[in-house]
Amino acid sequence: MTDSRTWLAAIVDSITDAVTSTRLDGTIVTWNRAAEDLYGFPASEAIGAAAADLLPEWADDIGAMLGAVAAGQTIRFGDGELTRRDGTTISITFMASPIRDADGTVVGQVSVAADISAHRRAEERFRQLVKGAPDGMVIVDADGVIVEVNAQTERLFGYPAEDLVGRPVELLVPDRFRSTHVGQRKAFLGRPTVHGMGVGLAISGRRRDGSEFPIEVSLAPLDLGPDKLVSASVRDVTDRQRAELDLARARDEAVAAAQLKSQFVAMVSHEIRTPMNGVLGLTDLLLDTPLDLTQRRYVETIGSSGRALLTIINDILDFSKMESGKVELVDADLDLRRLVEEVTGVAAELARDKDLTVSGYYPPTLPQLVRGDAGRLRQALLNLVGNAVKFTRRGTVLVTAEPAADGAVTFAVTDTGIGIAPADLDRLLEPFAQGDDQADRRFGGTGLGLTICRSLVELMGGRLEIDSAPGEGSRFSFTVPFPPASTDGVPIGGGLAGRRMLVADGSPATLRLIDEHARAWGMTSTACADSASALAALRAAAAAGEPYDVAVLDQSMFGADGMSVVDAVIAERGPGPPRVIVLTSGAYLSDLVAKRTGSVDVLARPVRLSDLYDSLVQDGRRRAGATRGTAPLAPAAATVLVAEDNEVNQLVAIGTLAALGYRCDVARNGLDAVRLAGSGTYAAVLMDCQMPEMDGYAATREIRRTGHRVPIIAMTAGALSEDRDRCLAAGMDDFVTKPIDRETMRTVLERWVRARPVDHPRRDVRDTVAGRLALLRNHQPPAATDLAGRVLAAFREGVPERLDAMAAALRTGDAEPLCRHAHDLVGMAGHLGTEDLAALAQDLQKAARDGDLATAGEVVHHLRAEYARVAEALSDLA
Known part of the structure; x- marks a missing residue:
């Protein structure tokens, strides 16, 4: 028993709260170490003394407590002030419970007291923070009753604090939201650390006068002892929402203005390009006729002036696209070596009448193929070489491309021209700026070329750098990162070792x-x-x-x-x-x-x-068909349909095609174009997009709907990428812009007229397939079960599967499976006699073997359309 009492005493002494006990007359019996610290009296002095004598300011409370305990009650004081022996005052919580003997008679009381001064100080600091907070602060208990508000809350909602404390927090919420607010509040109190209502909730508040206003509420749980409280920070966001609406309105107006400007620039470009097509086209045709020297000089001047105007139009159009952020890069395999050679060749042509040596250089270590936008890279370099030739009277222009770190390539255009003064370098890249006023007068131009070039370079992840000195020349360079290509290039160099x-x-x-x-x-x-x-x-x-x-x-x-x-x-x-x-x-x-x-x-x-x-x-022998300086002739008897309503443009198209060796017919509107294209006698159709009766887009869709695969080439004054996308989406195969350049037209026609056979009237595909199936049924072995049906089912299931597989191969840039699936499709289509489908599959097989994924993508598009037509025609066959 002695050991038990010793053990019990040790337990009581180890408790961090003050634990004491008294008889019913108030005589102190036990006093643990924590009580010594709390009250300031040692146990030796406290035990045996009357509690009221030690704590005289609590004498009345102690008497009432002993009376209540004697009656069997437990007494709790949530908060009280205690003056300790040393005179300091602390805040405590206190609880007293009766002590009973074996018979159940109350013989004394045991009390537990704890110092909560630090907690109270923290509460006071929080209260002061709440009062001084710039936002409204509302403290709510677990039942949703407001415990405390600050002055800002009074100002926000129009209630004095005494009208809010003790009232449900839903008083501050509009009537229509009150029922849902109760559920949200309870959910937050149940899981305050994870519930989504915790931070930055945008809701409506309700003022005393019934008016509503937008508020943002942030909630946080408060740890204030046994009570569950929630702090709500309330901010009036009326001004912010008004500012956001004004900003959104201003942004929309700016976007609308930018769109209007882009539309205006595009419209002006279109309207200028249409007559310019007549000016430049007829100028080229006129130069093919006998002229004396004076006449030829006048005509050449007209042509060069027109092309200068066209360059200005293109610059303004490009700048407008850059400014509106509408330029997007194409991600495709790019032949760097060929591109450098092309740009160098253009520079040489520009410098034809100058005392200039134009050279290009790239080392053998330069990768042949990378992933990038060839068009935009070419445009940036052509801007630079154009300037280099323009501002260099004699000397050299050099175009280089050299590998840099981490797969990047550094491009540079260096010239021995007039150079740029240091003071002019910064403003040189600004829109419409040039090196100096004299340059503006002597060389002309819009001053947009370098701005466009810089934007393109930055869009590709590089930075345009300039190194120049007046009278010595300039070097413009940029470094662009390129990911590796999806396929390997075809290297040259075999068969020369040892020579x-x-x-x-x-x-x-x-x-x-x-x-x-x-x-x-x-x-x-x-x-x-x-x-x-x-x-x-x-x-x-x-x-x-x-x-x-x-x-x-x-x-x-x-x-x-x-x-x-x-x-x-x-x-x-x-x-x-x-x-x-x-x-x-x-x-x-x-x-x-x-x-x-x-x-x-x-x-x-x-x-x-x-x-x-x-x-x-080849020991001097050129490759077949590649004689230098001689333009390839058009295929014999190739006839092109020109769909164009403008008589001047008709005249230009007819003359250009005749100069290239093609015959042509003219359709004056879209309806005529559909009717004539259906005859199947044309190698290609040049389709103007804006015509009366039926425009070029609708005409193309109608031609494709009837199943004709004749190549359709858009011939439009629209020069934006959206114009090209719209043409391709309508079913056209290619795109040339007005004014029509003869060499561009030659290249495009060679691409399509030589690649595709002339469309001939088809035999009904259903009749052909039905005949093949009948033949299979007539000759199938006796033991075979519906061989024709199995072949038809395999066709219906296999072709879509292979079309999907082809699309997947195109996405990964893998030509090998593309070629394999095309080979399978040739056989499947051939078995049933779907000749056009088989021909397209053969085109795809050739493009895949050549690694020409761009053409392959176009053929897959036509394959899907052709299969849809065939499937519809065969829908009732079994």
Whole structure:
């Protein structure tokens, strides 16, 4: 028993709250250590003393407590002030319970007291924060009754605090929301840390006068002892909502203004392009007629002036698209090497009448294919080379592309032109700005080219940089990151290993380009920067019995007659004269050299490596159909339907097609176009988009609905990407903008007229298939079960499956499964006699084998349309 009492005493002493006990007369019996700390009296002094003597200010309360305990009651004081022995005052909670003997008689009381001063101080600090808070603060208990509000709440809702405390919080909520608010409040109190009502809830508040206003409420649980309370921060958001509405209205007005501006620019562009098509088209046709020198100069001036106006229109249109954020990049495989060569070729054409050497360079380490937007990259580079040629009277223009870190490529255009003053560099990239007023007068232009270029470069993830000095020239460069291509490029260079080549060129960039790539192809290359060293190297090699297999020579270093070095090389008659490849920017040399010897080939500057490789591996023989300087002729008897209502544009189209070797018929509106295209006699249709009776879009949809696969090429003055998308969505195959450029028209027609057969009237596909099925049934083996039905079912199930698989292969850029599925489809379509479907599948198979995924995508589109037509025609067959 002694041990039990000792153990019990130890337990009581270890309790952190003050635990004491007294007899019913108030004499203190026990006093734990926490009581010593709380009251300030040691146990030795307290035990045996009267509680009322130790705590005289509580004497009355102690008497009443002892009376209540004697009656068997438990007494609780939630909050009280106690003056300790040292005179300090603390806040406590107090509870007293009766002590009974074995008979159940009350013989004393045990009390527990706790110091809650820190808690009360925290409450007071919180109360002061609530009072001073800029937002309304409402404290609510677990039953939704308001416990406390601050002055801001009184101002927001128009109630004095005394009219709110003790009232349900729903008093501040509009009548129509009160029932749902009760449920939300209870849900928050049940799970205050996870409920979605906790922060930034936008609701309506109700003022005392019944008016409503928007408020934002943030709720948080309060830990204030045993009570469950919620703090609600209330903010009037009337001004904010008004500002947001004003901002939204201003944004909508700005968007509408931008759209209106874009529509206006597009409309102006369209309206100018339509007559410009007549001006430039007829100018080109007029230049094909006999003219005296004065007449020719006048006509050429008309053409160049018209093209200058067209450039300004294009710049303004591009700038408008940039400004409105409507330019989106296309993600497709991009041939970097070909693009650099194309841009360099354009620069050379621009510099044709200037004393300029235009060169391009990229190292063998430059990846051939990457993923990117070829059109936008080309546009940025063409802006730069256009400026370089414009502002450079003599010297060089160099276009380069070199690998950078992490798959990026650095492009640069360097010139030896007039240069740019440091003070003009910053404003040079601003819209409509130019280097100085003199440049504005001397060279003209809109001042938009570099702005457009910078925007395009930034859109591609790069930054345009300028390094320039007045009188010395400029270097514009940017570095763009490119992800790897979905397919590998087709490398060139095979079959040349071990061959010896000498290259002599006055352009360091061209010399480096040819020399480095020749070495990459496995050749032994000697590079010479002048004609004297070239001749010396040729003679030394011949004397050593190791003559060069080929010499690549720059015509510009040959001398006055353009033939001195060529003659000297051919005269070297050692074990065998080397083949000579002459690089020239003058077409006249081709005829002169061709008359001298078959061992001389001529390539245009700036040289394309693919052309150089062709010449090297074929010993001077060009590839079939690629004779330089001669435009390929149109397919024999090819007739094109021109759907155009404007008589001037008709005249331009007829003349352009005749110059390209095509015959043509004219449809004056969309209805005529549908009727004539249905005859199946046309190799292609040039479709104007805006015509009376039926526009080009509707006409195209009608032609496609009837099942005709004749290529339809949009011919429109609309130059926006949306215009192109709308044409393709209507079922057209390609898109050319007015004014019509003859070479562009040649390229587009060659793409479609040569790729697709002329549409011929079809035999009814249902009759053909029905005949094939009947043939199968007549010849099926006796043991076979409905062979024709199984073939038809396999067709109906297999074609959609393969079409879906083709679409998946196109998304991943994988040509191999595309080719395989196309092969399967050829067989399935052929078995049933669906000839057009089989022909399309063959087109797809060829495009997939060639790696031409762009054409493959278009063919898959036509395959789906053709299958839908066939499936509908066969719907009643079994």
